[in-house]
Amino acid sequence: MTKARQAGPLFGALLLVWILLHGSLQWQVVVVGVVVAAMIALLFSGAATPLHGFRRTQAGLRAAFGYLGYFFVELVRANLKLAVIILSPSLPIRPGIVKVRTRLTNPVARLLLANSITLTPGTLSVALEGEWLYVHWVTVVSDEVEEATAEIVAGFERYLEVMYG
Amino acid sequence: MVELLLSLAALLIGVALLFALYRFVRGPSPADRVVAFDVMTIIAVTAIALIALLEGRGIYLDVALVYALLSFLGVIVIARYLERGL
Amino acid sequence: MAALLELTGAMLLVVGAFFLLLGGLGLVRMPDLFNRIQAGTKTTTLGTVLSLLGVALMEPQWGWKLLLIALFILFTNPISAQVLARSAHRTGEAKSCKTVVDRLEEDQQA
Numbered sequence: 001m002t003k004a005r006q007a008g009p010l011f012g013a014l015l016l017v018w019i020l021l022h023g024s025l026q027w028q029v030v031v032v033g034v035v036v037a038a039m040i041a042l043l044f045s046g047a048a049t050p051l052h053g054f055r056r057t058q059a060g061l062r063a064a065f066g067y068l069g070y071f072f073v074e075l076v077r078a079n080l081k082l083a084v085i086i087l088s089p090s091l092p093i094r095p096g097i098v099k100v101r102t103r104l105t106n107p108v109a110r111l112l113l114a115n116s117i118t119l120t121p122g123t124l125s126v127a128l129e130g131e132w133l134y135v136h137w138v139t140v141v142s143d144e145v146e147e148a149t150a151e152i153v154a155g156f157e158r159y160l161e162v163m164y165g
Numbered sequence: 166m167v168e169l170l171l172s173l174a175a176l177l178i179g180v181a182l183l184f185a186l187y188r189f190v191r192g193p194s195p196a197d198r199v200v201a202f203d204v205m206t207i208i209a210v211t212a213i214a215l216i217a218l219l220e221g222r223g224i225y226l227d228v229a230l231v232y233a234l235l236s237f238l239g240v241i242v243i244a245r246y247l248e249r250g251l
Numbered sequence: 252m253a254a255l256l257e258l259t260g261a262m263l264l265v266v267g268a269f270f271l272l273l274g275g276l277g278l279v280r281m282p283d284l285f286n287r288i289q290a291g292t293k294t295t296t297l298g299t300v301l302s303l304l305g306v307a308l309m310e311p312q313w314g315w316k317l318l319l320i321a322l323f324i325l326f327t328n329p330i331s332a333q334v335l336a337r338s339a340h341r342t343g344e345a346k347s348c349k350t351v352v353d354r355l356e357e358d359q360q361a
Contacts (some may be wrong), residue, residue, distance in 0.1 A: 010347035011302045021230075023315035059270055079270055079297045082290060084278045094351035099341075119296060124289050125329075126336045127355055134355040136336065143352045170261035174302070177268035184275025188287070191286045196284050196339040203331055204278060204291040207324065208271050210303045215264065215315070218306050233323055238332040248338035 009054075011041035053106075055163060062160035070155065074120040081121045085138065096140040097126060100133050100149040102157060104146045109164035123152055171219065184209050186198050206236035260308030267302030270294045284339050284348035292332040299324050 014104060018033035019025065085092060104110050114125040114133065122138035135152055142148055182205060189201035210229045217225035270271060277290025300321045307317045 017319065020315045020319040023312070044262060057268075074292075075297055079291050082277065082293055083273050086280060086290060091280060091282075093282075094345075095283070095347060095350050097285075097350075097355050098352065099354040099358070114333060115326070115329040117291055119325075120333055121266055122289065124285065124292070124336055125333050126285075126340055132358075133357075136289065138286060138289055140351050142352065143302075167257050170258075170265050174261070174264040174268040177265070181268070181271040184272070184279050184359040185291075187279040192282055194339075194344060196286065196335060196342075196344055197287065200284065200287050200291050203335070204274055204295055207295040207298045207299055207321055207328065208275070208315045210320065210324070211267065211271060214303055214306045214320070217313075218301035221315070223310070224265050226313060226320065230316070230320050230323070233320060233327070235272060237323075241334055244331070244334045246301040248253060248341055251280050 007038075007041035007045040010044065014040055037059055041153050051149035062164050063159045065165060067156070070159065071116055071119070074116070074155070077122040078119060080137075088104050092139075094139050095137065096143065096145050097134055097136050098140060098148045098152075100153050101130070101131050101145060102133055102149075102153055104157060104160055104164070106164040109160045113156055113160055115154070117152060118151075120156075171215070175212075175215060178215065182206050182212070189238060197248060198217060199229060199247070203236060206239075210236075216240050256308050256311075260305040263305030263308065264302050265305075267298045267300070270301065272299060283350070284344050285336060288332050290335055292345030294329055294350065296324060296328045321345060 007010050014037035015033050022029045117125045126137040127134040128135050176198050185205045210233050212228040252276035270341045274291050278287050281287045281290050303317045303321045
């Protein structure tokens, strides 16, 4: 029973991919998808999916939507900022690798945090060791741990903490 | 109007591919070439989607999906190889 | 209505292609590997997602498959960038002379 419960999130993710791939909800497609997804999910029940450890409460769901909205706004901001840098003749960069701290312990939350940092204005995760995250920054504002953390990590951590508590 | 915009998009994608190809050829380090390769494949995914649109063939999107998948695996494997050999 | 959707889709495609072009230009202009990864990853991610959205507006019946491709790229593009950045840093990839600080190197030597 515990194995089946562990495999639940993977089953859901696989079924979703299958249905998106077919783009239809005909019963033949769904039945084959359920069978195949269940078999794979039981074989590889240890594999992580974005749903592992997700807090299935109203607060978690609200945080997930907040996270998505914030993420896309930041993604667009990141690109506009980078566009300005790339298109200006003097190439105004001040690159460096800074160290920031994260409180997240759930592996999926940490993966999402690192990914989000990579796609947000001027930052790229280079290494993640324990609570320390090393981030390459195109325009270093501050190399103090606390200030850099507030600048880079805090925005996403606020949502991820609620989502994966 | 739509035709014109699509031609413009195709032109921009083509030039983007040329820029990435320049970095791929110039290097200088192997890692630079891998980045250029990664960018080229992602641009190619968009190009394939555009071709699917122009030709009206949805089946090409499967090609784009598999291409994105292979590019990801390729970059991960090459990065590991650069780090400590196979 | 359909014509308007088609026009919006084509415009999104052009905007997406423009970001892809910026990514290519960034690859050429940036001085070292880490900055090139930054320029290459962010712009191509947004560029591809916008272009695929544009295609989805023009051919709505392809929407689900395009969504799958966009989700896949949103997930894997930053991962491959991070893996590459980490392996390049470990193997001592040269950094631009403009680099002001490298805490990772300092900590590894400590």
